[in-house]
Amino acid sequence: MKAAHMNLSQLESFVAVADTGSFTEAAYAINLTQSAVSHALAALENELGVTLLERNRKGLVAITNAGEKILPHVRALLTQAEAIAQEAKMAAGMAVGKLRVGNTLCLCPGLLASVLTHFQRQYPDIEVILFEGTMQEVALWVEESIIDVGFVPLPADRSDNTLITTDELVVVVAPGHPLLGQAAVGGDDLNDQNFIMAKSECSFQMMEMTGMDSEQAHRAIRYQASDSATILAMVREGLGITLLPRMMLPANLDGVVAIRLDPPPQLPIGLAIRSQTASPAAKLFTQTALAWTQAQGSHSG
Amino acid sequence: MKAAHMNLSQLESFVAVADTGSFTEAAYAINLTQSAVSHALAALENELGVTLLERNRKGLVAITNAGEKILPHVRALLTQAEAIAQEAKMAAGMAVGKLRVGNTLCLCPGLLASVLTHFQRQYPDIEVILFEGTMQEVALWVEESIIDVGFVPLPADRSDNTLITTDELVVVVAPGHPLLGQAAVGGDDLNDQNFIMAKSECSFQMMEMTGMDSEQAHRAIRYQASDSATILAMVREGLGITLLPRMMLPANLDGVVAIRLDPPPQLPIGLAIRSQTASPAAKLFTQTALAWTQAQGSHSG
DNA sequence: ATAAGGTTATGAAAGCCGCTCATATGAACC
């Protein structure tokens, strides 16, 4: 029983099932028959000698421990397969393929939009697929080959990072707030304030950049909302103050006032990719983002 | 012409040809017919739409630029394939597979030997393949998936590193050397000495750890040899002094004297692996190495 | 030159493998 080689198709099936949680959906997602997926997984499991998925003729398949261990490797393998195809097309002069980009909602949405616009114009044949998640998720996704490139706040210890830009954190308060009377607002002035922040880990990071420690930050948060408009509305009502990257401020902030801090905390934002094994599209994206940064720099300089 | 999926077998063929430089040898190496390899490469190139190898009916095949770009991705892909197989076997309770270990000759050879012995005893069914190279090569090989794990001097910026041990650098001189008269030998005392060092980049790193700068180190080296016995013989003849990690000293150093430095420079030695995508065998090896370190530590403590 | 010995390429045939179609089987919900 000389085991035949495992197959890219089988691996794709496995990932698809793991992602969709269903053989039928997986089959649809990768343009195959449900039967094909079933056969593929049976063959794969047979060859590996391990059960990858706990079947359940009802609709939900659970991944086994073994499957959980193997899945990241499969993802990494398929990512390389895509990279190979892309490199080949690049060598033939065309920039095509898929690029999975991760972004954190609470990091300046305008940055992603600008870079994306430039990128799409420059490489119209690269299909961009967007993923949204927390900073931690985005960083993890890059490592696990779920996405090819992601915006993360630096310094990120894992993976390869290139600094794209920094964004200044500002305090937003209601008109007539006591802080407005001060000549300069430092980190200490924020300690006894009520904060309204986004429901994200990244809120704490931002607060700690003003000089608070983790515990203070947790205590200081009075309300948490998921949308920035909601947060600003609450600030307008005088329920508290908030801390935002400058780029997240709306064009006209009616009813609220932004105050710069002294010293101004700079949130560094970078792009994470898998250093050596990045796909060409991912490298192109990084280049585009860097070029955009420099263009911005020269505009304002 | 809907391109069929590329094939693991084709990719193996490509790597084999790239490594051996010959279709015939490659075929032999992966237990296939020369014809099969030829067909495989033709199919692969046809699908990718790129020429990967510059053929030459004489015996030597050169890799094209496109091939050069694609090759690392192929290696990474195949490494993941091996990792998948290993994870599967591990889940079934057996530790089997291949592990490619990189080592630098000038880093304590005893370390590798000890760890290897333990590892082989613990996991007799994991086949270990040794690679020797300079520190830079070893670090690069890990990144490029040519090896799974490698001993490198820390800090190595790339890849994931775990500290295994440190080794003290000592000065070795001929009997009667002026330095022997001093109470304590510091980095400054070495500046005007003639050095005999190994032909390796790692020599400079060691010298810089005593406080010299790069230029001083280059000037100070009088002779370079490739074997440590040769170096010690030259020191014995009074041609100069050398700097060695303690672990590289022979059991009885007849005719030469080792002097400890003050402060003693500690060369940190670690294991590099690909953080997320490491094969289970590579992780086991790291564990074994760490366990060995701790055992050593408790012996001497 | 021509032959010999090396290389890769090519064509045809065999066998295996992966896909689809059709259908069985199982679980839940009524």
Added chain:
DNA sequence: GGTTCATATGAGCGGCTTTCATAACCTTAT
């Protein structure tokens, strides 16, 4: 129990991969 949802299974077709045999090509020696 039947309906409806899911996955499993079996047979057959088509294609891909491999092998065998041989061609084409290059280099070197005679």
